[in-house]
Amino acid sequence: MKKQRWRKTKPKMKKWLCDSCSIPIKVIASYEPEYCCRGYKCGCYGLPINPIFCDKCVKELFGEPVKKGGVNLDEFF
Ligand SMILES: [Zn+2]
Ligand SMILES: [Zn+2]
Numbered sequence: 001m002k003k004q005r006w007r008k009t010k011p012k013m014k015k016w017l018c019d020s021c022s023i024p025i026k027v028i029a030s031y032e033p034e035y036c037c038r039g040y041k042c043g044c045y046g047l048p049i050n051p052i053f054c055d056k057c058v059k060e061l062f063g064e065p066v067k068k069g070g071v072n073l074d075e076f077f
Contacts, residue, residue: 019051020061027052 012029031052039046053061 002059016052018057020053023054025052025054027032041051
């Protein structure tokens, strides 16, 4: 009988540009930007509806993730 080994493989990554500051970042290789339309007369302005941001912009947009001093929810529940 053959032994099957399960190896943890890293997800494939590809280069991308942050949708906010345009610095090069790594994203999951399967990531594809989805567009609403070409932005003509539309609030989307032709930008992807699932934009991807670098760590810095994520912090600026969504705030710092609660880690130090806060309650670790994984341990809490
Ligand atoms: Zn950015
Ligand atoms: Zn649109």
